[in-house]
Amino acid sequence: MTLEATRNQLAGYAFLIEHYRLNVLPNWHTSLVSPTGTLRSTIQDDGQVESVYPQSYWPGDRAGDHLEFALKYDGVNLGILSAFFEAVTAEETADWIASKPTGKYARRIWFLYEFLTGLELPLADLTKGNYIELLEADRYYTTAPGRRVRRQRVIDNLLGGRTFCPVIRRTDKLAAMEGIDLRKLCDEVVTTYPPELLRRALSYLYNKETKSSFEIEHIKPSASRTGKFIGLLEMAEHRDFCGKPLLIEVHNRIVDPRFRDTDYRRNQNYVGQTVSYQKQLIHYVCPKSDDLPELMEGLLTAHRIMKEGAVPAIIHAAVIAYGFVFMHPFEDGNGRIHRFLIHNILFLRGAVPRGLMFPVSAAMLKDPALYDHSLEAFSSPLMRLVEYDLDDLGQMTVPGETGRWYRYIDMTAQAEALYDFVRLTIEHELVEELDFLANYDKTKQAISEIVDMPDRLIDLFIQLCLQNNGCLSARKRESHFGFLADDELADMENAVRAGYTRD
Numbered sequence: 113m114t115l116e117a118t119r120n121q122l123a124g125y126a127f128l129i130e131h132y133r134l135n136v137l138p139n140w141h142t143s144l145v146s147p148t149g150t151l152r153s154t155i156q157d158d159g160q161v162e163s164v165y166p167q168s169y170w171p172g173d174r175a176g177d178h179l180e181f182a183l184k185y186d187g188v189n190l191g192i193l194s195a196f197f198e199a200v201t202a203e204e205t206a207d208w209i210a211s212k213p214t215g216k217y218a219r220r221i222w223f224l225y226e227f228l229t230g231l232e233l234p235l236a237d238l239t240k241g242n243y244i245e246l247l248e249a250d251r252y253y254t255t256a257p258g259r260r261v262r263r264q265r266v267i268d269n270l271l272g273g274r275t276f277c278p279v280i281r282r283t284d285k286l287a288a289m290e291g292i293d294l295r296k297l298c299d300e301v302v303t304t305y306p307p308e309l310l311r312r313a314l315s316y317l318y319n320k321e322t323k324s325s326f327e328i329e330h331i332k333p334s335a336s337r338t339g340k341f342i343g344l345l346e347m348a349e350h351r352d353f354c355g356k357p358l359l360i361e362v363h364n365r366i367v368d369p370r371f372r373d374t375d376y377r378r379n380q381n382y383v384g385q386t387v388s389y390q391k392q393l394i395h396y397v398c399p400k401s402d403d404l405p406e407l408m409e410g411l412l413t414a415h416r417i418m419k420e421g422a423v424p425a426i427i428h429a430a431v432i433a434y435g436f437v438f439m440h441p442f443e444d445g446n447g448r449i450h451r452f453l454i455h456n457i458l459f460l461r462g463a464v465p466r467g468l469m470f471p472v473s474a475a476m477l478k479d480p481a482l483y484d485h486s487l488e489a490f491s492s493p494l495m496r497l498v499e500y501d502l503d504d505l506g507q508m509t510v511p512g513e514t515g516r517w518y519r520y521i522d523m524t525a526q527a528e529a530l531y532d533f534v535r536l537t538i539e540h541e542l543v544e545e546l547d548f549l550a551n552y553d554k555t556k557q558a559i560s561e562i563v564d565m566p567d568r569l570i571d572l573f574i575q576l577c578l579q580n581n582g583c584l585s586a587r588k589r590e591s592h593f594g595f596l597a598d599d600e601l602a603d604m605e606n607a608v609r610a611g612y613t614r615d
Contacts, residue, residue: 119147120144120145120146120164121144121145121146121170122143122144123143123144123145123165123169123170123171123178123181123185124142124143124171124178124181124182124185124186125139125141125142125143125178125182125186125189125192126139126142126143126144126186127178128175128178128179128182128192128196129192131175132175132195132196132199132200133199134192134195134196134199135195135497136191136192136195136497136516136517137191137192137493137494137497137517137521137522138160138493139186139187139189139192139522140159140160140161140187140281140522140524141160141161141162141163141185141186141187142160142161142162142163142186143162143163143165143181143182143185143186144162144163144164144165145164145165145166145167145169145170146164146165146166146167147167148166148167149164149166150166151163151164151165151166151169152164159489159525163185165185169181174208175196175200175204175208176204176205176208176209176211176218176221177208179193179196179208179217179221180215180217180218180221183217183220183221184217187251187279187281188224188247188252188279189279189520189522190224190228190277190279190519190520191516191517191519191520191521193224193228194228194229194516194519194520195516197224197225197228197229198229202225202231202233202234203234205221205225205233206233206234206235208221209221209222209233209235210235213238214238214241216244219238219244219264219265219266220244220246220264220266222235222264223246223261223263223264223266223268224246226263227268227270227274228274230274237262237263237264238262238263238264238265241265242265243260243265243266243267244265244266244267245258245266245267245269246258246266246267246268246269246270247269247270247279249269250282251281251282252279252280252281252282253271253280253281253282253286253423253424253427253527254269254270254271254421254423255269255270255271255417255418255420255421255422255423256269256421256422258421269421270417271414271417271418271421271423271427271431272410272411272413272414272417272431273410273413273414273417274410275406275407275409275410275413275519276407276409276410276411276413276414276435276518276519277410277414277519277520278414278431278435278520278521278522278523279520279521279522279523279524280427280430280431280522280523280524280527281522281524283524283528285528285531286427286524286527286528286531289424289426289531289535290424292535294425294426294463294534294535294538295462295463295464295465297538297539298464298465298468298470298538298542299465301538301539301542301543301546302465302468302542302546305546305550309546309549309550309553310467310468310546311467312549313545313546313549314467314468314469316545316549317468317469317470317471317542317545318342318345318346318469319338319342320471320474320541320545321345321455321469321470321471321472321473321474322338322341322342322345323338324471324473324474324476324477325341325447325448325451325452325473326338326341326448327477328447328451328473328476328477328480328483329447329448337366340365340366341365341366341448343365344362344365344366344452345452345455345469348452348455348456348459348469349455349456349459349464349466349469352419352456352460353452353453353456354412354415354416354432354453354456354457355412356408356409356412359441359449360373360374360375362449362452363442363445363449366445366448366449367442367444367445371443371444373442373443376401376404376405376408376441376442377401377404377440377441377442377443378401379401379443379507380397380398380400380401380500380507380508380509380510381398381401381440381443381508382394382395382396382397382398382500382508383395383396383398383440384396392502392506394495394500394502395491395495396440396487396491396494396495397494397495397498397500397508397510397514398438398439398440399438399439399440399514399515399518400510400514400515403514403515403518404439404441406515407439407515407518407519408439408441410519411432411435411436411439414431414432414435415428415431415432415457418431418432419460419461425457425458425461425462425463426458426463426527426530426531426534427527428457428461429453429454429457429458429461429530430523430526430527430529430530431523431526431527432453432457433450433451433453433454433457433530434450434486434487434490434523434526434530435521435523436449436450436453437449437450437487438490438491438518438521439518451472451473451476454472454530455469455470455472458470458534463534468542470534470537470538470541470542471537471541471542471545472533472534472537474537474541475533475534475536475537475540475541476533478536478541479532479533479536482529482532482533483529483533485525485529486525486526486529486530489525489526490521490523490525490526494517497517498510498514498517499511499512551611551612552574552611554611555574555607555608555610555611555612556570556571556574558607558610558611559573559574559604559607559608562600562603562604562607563596563600563604569592569593572592573592573593573604573608574608576588576592577604577605577608577609578608578612582605582608582609582612583605584601584604584605589601
C-alpha cells in the first residue's frame with residue numbers, strides 16, 4: 113500500500129485554501145477524508161475542531177464539490193468564500209452551479225458569489241421552486257423574516273450587508289443562553305430590594321462602570337472625565353447612538369478636548385506596547401483608514417438590520433460593540449466606546465429594566481483572561497496574516513489589501529464572552545452592589561443607635577473599618593474618632609462586622 117493511499121486528504125475549505133493558496137483567517141472547523149476508518153473529531157485547546165471523515169465522504173475533485181462540502185460540514189465562512197471567488201473565474205463558478213441548478217447548496221453559493229463580489233453570473237433567474245434560507249436558522253443566528261431574493265429563490269437572513277457581515281454560530285453555550293430570560297432574571301434580582309435603595313444604587317452603578325471601564329485601559333481619569341463618562345452612560349438608555357455623527361459626538365465627549373475629531377481617523381492605527389527603547393510589541397493592527405468609511409457604514413447597516421430582524425439582544429450587542437473595537441475608528445477612546453455601545457444596545461433592545469444598568473466593565477475587569485480571549489479570538493489569527501512596517505517614530509504602514517479580514521468575521525467567541533459577562537454582571541456584580549448598600553443602611557442604623565454621630569462621621573467610620581478588616585486602626589481613631597469610649601468603639605466595630613459578614 114502506498115503512502116498516498118493511507119494519507120488523510122484535505123476537504124472543504126482546507127482543500128480550497130491549499131489548492132488556491134488563499135490568504136485567509138482560519139475557519140473554526142477543518143475537514144479531512146481518510147481512506148479508512150470512521151468519522152472522528154478532535155477539539156483543540158483554542159476551540160478549533162478537526163474532523164476526519166471516512167472515504168465515502170470524499171466530495172470529488174472539482175472546486176465546486178469542495179465548496180458544497182464546506183457549506184455542509186465546515187459552515188459558512190464569508191471571508192474564505194470571498195477570497196475563493198476572487199481566485200476562480202466567474203465561468204468556472206457558473207458552470208458548476210449550472211450543473212446543479214436547483215440544488216440548495218448551489219443556490220446558496222450562487223447568491224453568495226453575487227453578494228460578496230457585487231458581480232452577476234451569466235445565469236438566468238430561477239422561476240420555480242421553494243424559497244430556502246441562506247443560513248440555516250438551527251445552525252446560525254439570523255434575521256427574521258429575512259429578505260426574499262427572487263433570482264436564486266433564497267431568503268437572505270444574514271446579519272449584515274456586503275461591506276460588513278459577521279457570522280455567529282448557534283453553539284451549545286449560546287443555545288443555553290436563549291433558554292435563560294436575562295431580563296426576567298434581572299427583574300427577580302431587583303424586586304427583592306426596596307425601590308428607594310434601587311434609586312440610590314443607580315449612581316453607585318454608574319460610578320462603578322465608569323471606574324472599571326477606565327481601569328481596564330489602565331487609565332486614572334480626572335473628576336471631570338469621570339463625570340463626562342457617567343453623563344454619557346446616563347444617556348445610553350434614551351437614544352440610539354449607532355450613527356456616525358453620534359459616535360463622533362460620543363468620542364469627543366470622552367477624550368481630551370485637544371484630540372477631538374470631526375471624522376474617523378485618517379492614519380494607520382494599531383494597539384501595542386513599548387517593551388524597550390524604540391521597540392514596540394504590536395498586539396493588533398487596525399483596518400486601513402481608506403477602508404474605514406465603508407467598514408463603519410457596513411457596521412451601522414448591520415445594526416439596523418439586526419434591530420429590525422429580531423436578533424437576540426446579546427448577539428446584537430456583541431456584533432456592534434466588538435465590531436466597533438475591531439474597526440478602531442478613532443485615535444483614542446475606542447475601548448470605552450466599545451463598552452458604552454454594549455449598554456446602549458442592551459437598553460435599546462429592552463434587556464435592561466428602566467432605571468437600572470449593568471456594570472459589565474466590572475465583570476470584564478474581574479475576568480481579564482476571558483475579556484482578552486474575546487479580543488484575541490480575532491486579533492491573534494489576524495496578526496499571523498497581516499504584514500506591516502513600523503518606522504522609528506512609531507508610524508505604521510500596511511501594504512496590500514486587508515479589508516476582507518475585517519469585513520467578514522466569525523464573532524461566535526465574542527457573543528459567548530458577552531453572554532458570560534452579562535450573566536456574571538446580573539448574578540454577581542449587581543447583587544454585590546445592592547447587598548452592599550442594603551448592609552450599609554443596616555450598619556449605619558446600628559451605629560447611630562450606639563452613638564448619635566453626624567452622617568458624615570458614620571460614613572467615614574464604616575469606610576475606614578471596611579478598609580481594615582472590620583476594625584478601626586489606632587492611628588485613624590486618634591485622628592478622627594478620639595471622642596469615642598472603648599466600649600462604644602468595640603460595639604461600633606461589631607456592628608460593621610455583623611453588617612458585612614457573608615453567609
